[in-house]
Amino acid sequence: MIKLVYSEYELLMLPKSGIEAQKIRALMKAYGTNYDFCSFYKSDEFILARFYNEFVICKHSEADNNKLDELSEFLTFSGFSKIFCSDDIGEILKGELSLNCKKLNLMKFYGEVPEVCGKIKELSLTKAYDILKTSFEINFEPWYLDMSHRIRHGISKFYGNDSSVLAVQHDLCGEALLSQIATIPEKRGQGKASELILSVCKTLCKSNVFLLCEDKNLSFYKKLGFIQSGLKCELSE
Numbered sequence: 001m002i003k004l005v006y007s008e009y010e011l012l013m014l015p016k017s018g019i020e021a022q023k024i025r026a027l028m029k030a031y032g033t034n035y036d037f038c039s040f041y042k043s044d045e046f047i048l049a050r051f052y053n054e055f056v057i058c059k060h061s062e063a064d065n066n067k068l069d070e071l072s073e074f075l076t077f078s079g080f081s082k083i084f085c086s087d088d089i090g091e092i093l094k095g096e097l098s099l100n101c102k103k104l105n106l107m108k109f110y111g112e113v114p115e116v117c118g119k120i121k122e123l124s125l126t127k128a129y130d131i132l133k134t135s136f137e138i139n140f141e142p143w144y145l146d147m148s149h150r151i152r153h154g155i156s157k158f159y160g161n162d163s164s165v166l167a168v169q170h171d172l173c174g175e176a177l178l179s180q181i182a183t184i185p186e187k188r189g190q191g192k193a194s195e196l197i198l199s200v201c202k203t204l205c206k207s208n209v210f211l212l213c214e215d216k217n218l219s220f221y222k223k224l225g226f227i228q229s230g231l232k233c234e235l236s237e
Contacts, residue, residue: 002048002074005040006033013060014047016173019106019210019232020058020085023177024049026170027056030153046071050078057085072096083235090233099235105218106232109209111225113202120199123160125151128180131165135182159203163187164196168204176204178211194224 005011008028015021024040027049031038041048042060049056055075072093075083083093087103094101125144132138147167150156157168158180164187167180178200183193201209212232213221 002041002043002046002070005042005047008032010042011040011047013042014058015060017175018058019175019177019212020056021047021060022170022172022175023056023084024058025172026150026155027051029172030150030155041074043070048074050080053079053081055080055083057083057089059086059089068092068096081236083233085233085235087231087233090235093235094233097235099237102214102234102236104212104214104232104234105228106230107211107213107221107226108229109201109225110227111198111201113198113205120159120161120196120203123158123165125158128158128160128165128167131160131163131184132180132182134184136180159196159200161192161196161199163190164192166193166196166200168200171204171207174207176207176209178209181211197224 011024011028014025024047027038028040031051033040037052039050041050045059045061047058047060055078057071068089075093076097083090083099085093090101093099125147129138129140129144133140147156147158151158155170159166159168164183165180166178166182169177169179171177178197181193181197210229211221211226218228
């Protein structure tokens with residue numbers, strides 16, 4: 001049975017490692033259980049987080065992936081726009097719920113950081129948005145409300161140089177996730193993003209650094225010292 005979680009204490013079985021677990025942990029630390037739009041659920045095999053209509057699914061114990069009927073029914077009943085999960089769970093849910101599946105490569109940094117890196121600084125959200133909007137379609141108000149809340153609670157940070165930006169989405173339990181990486185059009189191809197990524201990896205030297213990317217960006221991140229560490233699924237109708 002999938003049950004609603006009322007406190008962080010009920011998520012003690014959440015794995016200490018893994019990107020799904022850290023995404024859920026970051027939401028719990030940022031929002032807790034006091035908001036209608038952010039809620040958490042658990043069963044004997046899974047922990048789920050819902051942020052508005054987007055779900056993250058984390059398997060916390062051995063589960064028979066061929067018997068996910070309860071999970072499928074719960075997601076159908078709850079309604080969703082996106083689901084983030086491991087590749088094996090995603091493949092099953094994709095078939096059971098007739099969903100589109102975007103594969104994302106989980107990349108782990110194993111490279112060496114140069115002794116001398118470019119200067120970086122923490123960016124304000126407005127400055128970060130000015131750069132991000134040149135690469136991504138972002139609805140400013142919900143993005144700003146979410147990121148400002150995460151920053152206030154010490155979960156996320158934005159770093160940048162004169163032309164590039166990235167977010168440290170979270171740095172929890174020795175695992176950091178980079179996201180929202182962008183460079184303004186007129187400065188692309190000049191190594192600005194590469195310099196920023198390596199500089200931030202240097203600041204995160206006490207943590208394992210991860211990011212998610214599509215196949216088209218694999219070669220770029222491999223050149224920086226990232227190695228494929230698995231596949232994740234982003235499901236949508």
